[in-house]
Amino acid sequence: MRLHLVRHARTEYNAAGRLQGWCDSPLADDGRPQLRATAAHLAGIELTAAWSSPSGRTTATAREILRHHDGLPLRTDDGLREYSFGELEARPEPELYGQVDPHTFFASVIDGTHPGLPGGEPAADYLARVTGTFARIVRTHPEGDVLVVSHGVTLVTYLAHLGHDGRAGLGNCSVTTVEITDNRTAVLDVGFVPPIPVPSMTA
Incomplete structure (x- = not known):
């Protein structure tokens, strides 16, 4: 089977540089062209299932992608939610990064050793x-192409679990493919951002 992992489209909090874990914000207008390009990129794949975090930004992203896949239901799972930043939710990112080195912090979240931010969840x-959650999705769909729309840290955490170094992060609306067979799990096409079509110029 193949997992097509998509990070949600750019949001207003992304644009404003605010921490966005369990809190939410609407999709940003300037992110919608990229979302349409990603949806068109995935339109030719015969998806057999679609999963998303229950956050508004992920379900909105998934629904745009599923416009090209008539009748395919979207299922949500709390396990696909982003890491909780606790009391720092929706706060400007410098409030966190002024206290911790972001590379060290996220590395400790991804490997499960960070004790958790105040009011947040322990990384373990x-x-x-x-x-x-990903193991359960794979067991549920042993064959076919499965869409999973989630969040930047969550997707990087899963990829790190598979042995991929995800320190570079994943862009909004990026697509990463994971192929799973009886013998191996291979991470393919990491963080591919489909190009936005350039409008044709007419005389």
Whole structure:
């Protein structure tokens, strides 16, 4: 089977540089062309299932993609939610990055060793829910092409669990493909951002 992992489209909090874990914000207008390009890129794949985090930004992204896949239902799972930033939710990113080195911080979240931010979730709990959820999706769909729309840290955490170094991060609306067979799991096409078509110029 193949997992087509998509990070949600750019949001207003992304544009404003605010921490966005369990909190939410609407999709940004300037991110919609990229979302349409990603949806068109995936239109030729015969998806057999579609999953998303229940956050508004992920379900809105998934529904745009599924416009090209008539009748395919969208299922949500809390295990696909983003890491919780606790009391820092929706706060400007410098409030966190002024306290911790972001590379060290996110590395400790991804490997499950960070104790958790005030009011947030311990990284060990986060790692367990992310890896457990993806394992359950794979067991549920042993064949076919499955769409999973989730969040930047969550997707990088899963890829790190598979042995991929995801320190470079994943762009909004990027597509990463994971191929799973009886013998191996291969991470393919990491973070591919489909090009936005350039409007044709007419005389």
